[in-house]
Amino acid sequence: MMVQQVTPLKIIEEGQRLWDSDRQPAGCTHCHRTFLAHDSHIDSSCPLCRIGHLEPQALQINPAEPERMLPFRIKTEHLRSIFTQFSSGVWIKPEDFTTENLFQRTQKIYWPLWLVDSDVKGQWQMEAGFDYQVESSKEYFQDSQWRSRKIVEDRIRWEPRLGGIKYHVDNVPVPALEEHQNRQQMTGAYRLENAGPFHLDQSNDALIEAPDLPPTDAWPLAKPQVNKKLSQVCAEASGAQHSRNFSITAKYQNLNWTQFLLPMYTSYYQDDEGTPQILVINGETGEIQGPRLASQKRGWRIAAIIGGIAAVLLLLALLGFLISPIFPPASILAVFSGIFGFTAGIGALIPAIWPSQWNRKNQSPVIIKRD
Amino acid sequence: MTEHPNHETQITIEGFEQVDSLVxxxxxxxxxxxPSEEEQSRVYDCPNCGATTAYDVAGGGVACEHCGYISPVKSKTLGKIADEFEFTLETISQAERGWGIKRQGLHCNACGAELSLPQGVISTSCPYCASNQVNLTTSLEVFIQPRFLIPFKITIEQTHQLSKTWLGKGWFHPDELSASSVIRRFSGIYLPFWTFDANVTAHWKAQVGYQKTVRHYNASQKRWETRTKIEWRWENGTVPINIDDHLVTGSSSQHISHKILEQIYPYQMKDLTAYHPDYLAGWQAQAYETTLTDAWETGKQAIREAAKEACYQDIPTSHVRNFSMTADFADESWRYILLPVYLAAYKFEDKTYQIMVNGQTGLVAGQKPVAWWKIWLAIGAFLLPGLILGLIGLPLLLVGGAGILPIGAGIILFGIGIVLSIMLYNKARQSEAK
Incomplete structure (x- = not known):
């Protein structure tokens, strides 16, 4: 029978300070995401929706003090080039979509994973895979002669293994947010092996997002991760390089939940309708993701200007044709004005059509990986 | 699975044993x-009377000649499903030691053959050279252990009849041959063989010629004529070839005639049985002298030639030039098996001849002495008609033109006689050849 010992849920009171710091729980009035914020963050706009603002509020889940964190490897000064690269592909941008705006609106955030520790005792079985090499050959016949080339191929030999295990699994990362999968897609992958111990002072200028997935709900997600770790341990114990069809019947005891913080930046720009478009930057890899929209309003404006010029030129052409019987050289002016006016008129269609075409093609958020 | 009181997990699963853990x-x-081969070592004594027991072909078990006790061999017939082994780098470089029963190595001082014989035997006739000068050696080489064998199905008594029938066949052998002492000297031996499987994909490329009839105008004859022309085109193709149980002997050609051995093929692999020492009780068995890698080289050469042949058959015409091909070997595997052979070596007019009987199917092959006076007589008979016609034709040619016909016929008959004579001579040589 499986036994779970989960840290009891605690309600953190509004205004209660956490981890011997001035951080207090705060929530967004619009998207209801919760953060552990400094006083300076209170009443600022929510960095993840940019619609609501942060207000002090109580927490339903105890955000256990983080055990490990991945530091920001991408420094603030790197962000300008990332934003420039991101926005440079758009021809007719919203006026608000500038590198400077994006840079000024940048907010550092740490978002959470749970780190689970557990004592596991039980029986396991799996197919253990052992690497080995076989010799094969390729024979060539040319000019009445045979030549032979030896080929060494890598293969895996699968053998059944079973046994008992009494093992302490430490720091298995599991989701702590309801929207974990979505968040992971937005930020891209992190290299968790680069993480270090949590230091409060390293997170001073950042908001820390609070978990909204309680350990009881996270455990079903954690268990496969714990078992995956155990399969690696059992494969190692068997001297195998691979494992498959791992199954275990075990008791999971002394579950301990701490946090693992991952770095990201957010920023935004406003589209034609004034709706904030959120950009997310992976604080470790610099991968940026977000909608990259063109401005239809600016497109119309440019089209109108070019169209106006075309109309004037066409009027000139008409005038030239009318006076050409009296003043023949005016016909030359009429021809040229007509050609340029017609070309400009056709050209005016491009900025009118392009933004909607671009936005249709770029409906899903764009990901730009950093070299 | 059961849990031990001291919380150390103890597992009792049939067919499993605890091994070293790295964690x-x-x-x-x-x-x-x-179980290791040392554990399987045994002495074949009758549990009833204590006499030495041996595998009895007719009884299909280990039998005692004295009291009639028989114990069936506990081994399964596996046939084609018998395990095959890959050419792992480890296998190639390593070999397992042991035969499963205590046997001893014997070295023939006359022909140099290495034999493995049941314990207690200190001398025997060498099955290869009929020599009695056999001495015990200290040890044999390290061997890969045979995992499968085909047990003897033919009894010694049957070999007598089979060989007698075989020796009686053919008119150009000495009349007294079938009555010779060969029958009394047969000895059954398990000979080592390697079997190989592989999937070969052969890709060929060649210029293929197609015959074409062309009309052209002959200016000197002032008429249209036709002639055949070969049109060459580059073509290519792919031929998949499945090689199943390609047999290569593990015996050295110095000790056993591969030519004769191949004449007693094939063996029916459906009778392949898991190796059990009981089958070898009282019988001779030879360990391999040709190593796995050497045997595979031999096998590969034969397989690639077969692949080449298959490629030629894939080409729609017989006109081929600039032929090249590759043969990709895949899924190569091998087995080391023992196959039953009865061997006899006998002397006739101071010459030694070998004879072999397939211990599974009873097929007989070997060297047979030739009565050369019969051969020369036959050759004379083949050539004589042509010579006689020539002799008749010559005087007739001097008298008038009528001699041309018998001379012409004589030349033709003489030519046919020479061809037949060569064929007969070669057959006679082959009959005596090793």
């Missing part, structure tokens, strides 16, 4: 390995 808090169980 202290994890116990690991793996399928039980086969």
């Amino acid at each position: 202290s808090s994890v116990t690991v169980y793996a399928p039980k390995s086969k």
Whole structure:
């Protein structure tokens, strides 16, 4: 029978300070995401929706003090080039979509994973895979002669293994947010092996997002991760390089939940309708993701200007044709004005059509990986 | 699985045994390995009377000649499903030691053959050279252990009849041959063989010629004529070839005639049986002298020639030039098996001849002495008609033109006689050849 010992849920009171710091729980009035914020963050706009603002509020889940964190490897000064690269592909941008705006609106955030520790005792079985090499050959016949080339191929030999295990699994990362999968897609992958111990002072200028997935709900997600770790341990114990069809019947005891913080930046720009478009930057890899929209309003404006010029030129052409019987050289002016006016008129269609075409093609958020 | 009171996990699973674990808090169980060959070593004594027992072909078990006790061999007939082994780098470089029963190595001082014989035997006739000068050697080489064999199905008594029938066949052998002492000297021996499987994909490329009839105008004859022309085109193709149980002998050609051995093929692999020492009780068995890698080289050469032949057959015409091909070997595997052969070596007019009987099918092959006076007589008979016609034709040619016909016929008959004579001579040589 499986036994779970989960840290009891605690309600953190509004205004209660956490981890011997001035951080207090705060929530967004619009998207209801919760953060552990400094006083300076209170009443600022929510960095993840940019619609609501942060207000002090109580927490339903105890955000256990983080055990490990991945530091920001991408420094603030790197962000300008990332934003420039991101926005440079758009021809007719919203006026608000500038590198400077994006840079000024940048907010550092740490978002959470749970780190689970557990004592596991039980029986396991799996197919253990052992690497080995076989010799094969390729024979060539040319000019009445045979030549032979030896080929060494890598293969895996699968053998059944079973046994008992009494093992302490430490720091298995599991989701702590309801929207974990979505968040992971937005930020891209992190290299968790680069993480270090949590230091409060390293997170001073950042908001820390609070978990909204309680350990009881996270455990079903954690268990496969714990078992995956155990399969690696059992494969190692068997001297195998691979494992498959791992199954275990075990008791999971002394579950301990701490946090693992991952770095990201957010920023935004406003589209034609004034709706904030959120950009997310992976604080470790610099991968940026977000909608990259063109401005239809600016497109119309440019089209109108070019169209106006075309109309004037066409009027000139008409005038030239009318006076050409009296003043023949005016016909030359009429021809040229007509050609340029017609070309400009056709050209005016491009900025009118392009933004909607671009936005249709770029409906899903764009990901730009950093070299 | 049961849990031990001291909380150390103890597992009792049939067919599994605990093995070393590289992590202290994890116990690991793996399928039980086969007991080592030392554990299987045994002495074949009759449990009833204590006499030495041996495998009896007719009884299909280990039998005692004295009291009639018989114990069936506990081994399964596996046929084609018998395990095949890959050419792992480890296998190539390593070999397993042991035969499963205590046997001893014997070295023939006359022909140099290495034999493995049941314990207690200190001398025997060498099955290869009929020599009695055999001495015990200290040890044999390291061997890969045979995992499968085909047991003897033909009894010694049957070989007598089979060989007698075989020796009686053919008119150009000495009349007294079938009555010779060969029959009394047969000895059954398990000979080593390697079998190989592989999937070969052969890709060929060649210029293929197609015959074409062309009309052209002959200016000197002032008429249209036709002639045949070969049109060459580059073509290519792919031929998949499945090689199943390609047999290569593990015996050295110095000790056993591969030519004769190949004449007693094929063996029916459906009778392949898991190796059990009981089958060897009282019988001779030879360990391989040709190593796995050498045998595979031999096998590969034969297989690639077969692939080449298959490629030629894939080409729609017989006109081929600039032929090249590659043969990709895949899924190569091997078995080391023992196959039953009865051998006899006998002397006739101071010459030694070998004879072999397939211990499974009873097929007989070997060297047979030739009565050369019969051969020369036959050759004379083949050539004589042509010579006689020529002799008749010559005087007739001097008298008038009528001699041309018998001379012409004589030349033709003489030519046919020469061809037949050569064929007969070669057949006679082959009959005596090793």
